[in-house]
Amino acid sequence: MAAATVADPRQRDPAWLGRAFWIGAGVALLVPLLGVTEFRPWILFEARGLQVTGRFLASMLPPAMSAEFLALVAREAWRTIAIATAGLSLGLALAVPLTLVSTRALSISALSGDMARGPFVLRLAVRGTMILLRSVPELVWALLFVRVVGLGPTAGVLAIALTYAGMLGKVYGEILESGDAHAARTLLGNGSTRLQAFCYGLLPQNAAELTSYTVFRWECAIRSSVVLGFVGAGGLGQQLDNSMKMFNGGEVTTILLVFVALVAIADRASAWLRRIID
Amino acid sequence: MPTSFEPAIQRPRPLLERGGRAFGLLLGVAVLVVASFGSLDLQWGQFFSLPAVRAMARFLAEFIPPDTRPEFLLAVLRASWETLAMSALGTILAILGGAALALPASRSADAAAAPSYVLARLMLNVLRAVPELVWAALLLIAAGLGPFAGTLALAVHTTGVLGRLIAEAYENVPAGPAAALRAQGIGRAAVYLYATLPQVLPQLLSYSLYRWENNIRAAAVLGVVGAGGLGQMLAFHLGLFQLDKAATVLCAMLALVALVDTLSHALRHRLTR
Numbered sequence: 025m026a027a028a029t030v031a032d033p034r035q036r037d038p039a040w041l042g043r044a045f046w047i048g049a050g051v052a053l054l055v056p057l058l059g060v061t062e063f064r065p066w067i068l069f070e071a072r073g074l075q076v077t078g079r080f081l082a083s084m085l086p087p088a089m090s091a092e093f094l095a096l097v098a099r100e101a102w103r104t105i106a107i108a109t110a111g112l113s114l115g116l117a118l119a120v121p122l123t124l125v126s127t128r129a130l131s132i133s134a135l136s137g138d139m140a141r142g143p144f145v146l147r148l149a150v151r152g153t154m155i156l157l158r159s160v161p162e163l164v165w166a167l168l169f170v171r172v173v174g175l176g177p178t179a180g181v182l183a184i185a186l187t188y189a190g191m192l193g194k195v196y197g198e199i200l201e202s203g204d205a206h207a208a209r210t211l212l213g214n215g216s217t218r219l220q221a222f223c224y225g226l227l228p229q230n231a232a233e234l235t236s237y238t239v240f241r242w243e244c245a246i247r248s249s250v251v252l253g254f255v256g257a258g259g260l261g262q263q264l265d266n267s268m269k270m271f272n273g274g275e276v277t278t279i280l281l282v283f284v285a286l287v288a289i290a291d292r293a294s295a296w297l298r299r300i301i302d
Numbered sequence: 303m304p305t306s307f308e309p310a311i312q313r314p315r316p317l318l319e320r321g322g323r324a325f326g327l328l329l330g331v332a333v334l335v336v337a338s339f340g341s342l343d344l345q346w347g348q349f350f351s352l353p354a355v356r357a358m359a360r361f362l363a364e365f366i367p368p369d370t371r372p373e374f375l376l377a378v379l380r381a382s383w384e385t386l387a388m389s390a391l392g393t394i395l396a397i398l399g400g401a402a403l404a405l406p407a408s409r410s411a412d413a414a415a416a417p418s419y420v421l422a423r424l425m426l427n428v429l430r431a432v433p434e435l436v437w438a439a440l441l442l443i444a445a446g447l448g449p450f451a452g453t454l455a456l457a458v459h460t461t462g463v464l465g466r467l468i469a470e471a472y473e474n475v476p477a478g479p480a481a482a483l484r485a486q487g488i489g490r491a492a493v494y495l496y497a498t499l500p501q502v503l504p505q506l507l508s509y510s511l512y513r514w515e516n517n518i519r520a521a522a523v524l525g526v527v528g529a530g531g532l533g534q535m536l537a538f539h540l541g542l543f544q545l546d547k548a549a550t551v552l553c554a555m556l557a558l559v560a561l562v563d564t565l566s567h568a569l570r571h572r573l574t575r
Contacts, residue, residue: 054391056387058391080443103342159556163533164555167536271443
């Protein structure tokens with residue numbers, strides 16, 4: 025053992041073999057990754073590249089502050105919020121029926137033992153649909169819709185609506201199923217309809233959590249809607265993409281600052297809303 | 303169930319009663335939603351008219367069947383591997399960067415070093431606030447088209463996210479072991495390696511795995527701005543309206559995300575056991 029050669033016993037590491045193994049395994053895994061990702065950090069410091077980067081970085085200061093440009097950015101910022109809000113509203117409108125159909129908490133046949141086969145298959149199918157909706161990234165939805173409805177906010181709204189319908193539907197279902205099922209079960213068992221059981225049994229105790237999650241998703245939708253602009257779905261992202269393609273560093277700085285401020289405001293607003301809801 | 307104890311059912315508070323605040327909020331939300339729909343020039347007509355529906359159906363029909371020629375599948379496989387590598391390497395770099403930046407950003411490390419604390423926190427916030435895709439678009443200028451820019455973008459954004467989490471983990475570490483070593487006159491690096499790091503390691507690994515799940519999703523779409531991987535392929539084939547090929551790429555994306563999710567779940571399960 026190599027460790028035995030260390031003269032001073034206080035210097036000996038009893039776990040050296042394990043450490044050496046894990047470090048070796050890590051390096052063995054890392055090397056192919058570096059190759060595949062064309063990881064060549066030195067190209068960042070090549071003279072020609074440095075010149076371009078340096079010029080771009082230098083042009084980022086001062087930020088573009090002309091009144092005309094600021095007005096444009098303000099308009100695009102509002103469009104970003106509007107795309108997120110409209111997308112989330114449509115997503116909500118889709119998610120609520122999906123949840124009502126798919127949640128186990130509103131199953132009448134499940135009251136007495138196992139769910140009947142028909143409803144079980146239906147719920148499985150709706151769940152599958154929701155998984156598909158949320159597994160395709162919103163950027164990909166936007167890319168598809170841009171091909172169908174053309175450039176503009178419609179594609180962004182639809183992309184957010186579909187992805188968020190899948191996410192909201194899943195989480196709403198989980199919230200409803202994790203709550204106390206007693207009231208809803210009693211209502212269903214005494215012959216009330218599913219919608220009645222939902223409105224009087226499930227909704228009152230879960231309303232705060234449902235609303236709070238929706239507000240949180242609205243905040244996420246604002247982040248998404250900026251990114252969606254990069255594929256032509258309108259808003260701040262599209263403007264950022266334009267400015268970047270024209271190597272206009274000052275405009276990029278302004279838009280980035282507005283974007284960070286927007287996200288921070290949405291973050292605060294959402295935290296405040298969730299605090300007063302809970 | 304006669305034996306189990308049922309807690310008294312709590313009566314929920316009525317929603318619209320609390321000093322009119324809930325009412326005001328609902329009104330605010332309604333105004334926001336109406337204003338949003340009103341101010342966007344949404345082209346529903348183009349979307350719901352009969353010719354549009356037909357065009358849409360034709361568009362969707364072209365996705366089926368996906369292109370499964372072996373040479374194309376091979377290309378998709380290569381792009382998937384590239385995406386996987388981007389997400390993994392990006393996460394690994396972010397762990398290193400995050401763990402390093404978290405040192406000055408954690409309050410307990412050095413209470414006297416206030417400026418470095420503020421600076422590190424500010425940096426982490428900026429890194430985190432800008433999304434991966436925007437970082438990728440910015441880094442394309444310095445790193446050129448390809449997976450390298452994407453990897454860096456993931457690393458930079460994730461450094462911000464992990465750095466903050468790791469800083470919190472450092473702050474919550476019991477101070478005993480580190481103090482014991484320091485009292486023996488052990489150097490700071492050794493104290494970190496033998497006292498602080500082992501204590502935060504489980505938490506650090508579980509955060510990192512969670513971020514890896516996030517990053518595989520991000521890596522899959524980063525290519526849309528030209529940063530390599532499956533996204534680049536998808537944007538390319540969609541641009542040429544080769545929808546059968548796009549369908550294959552989409553399936554590969556979904557499979558890759560599912561694979562990473564499963565892997566990460568299994569690893570996290572092992573860690574927490």
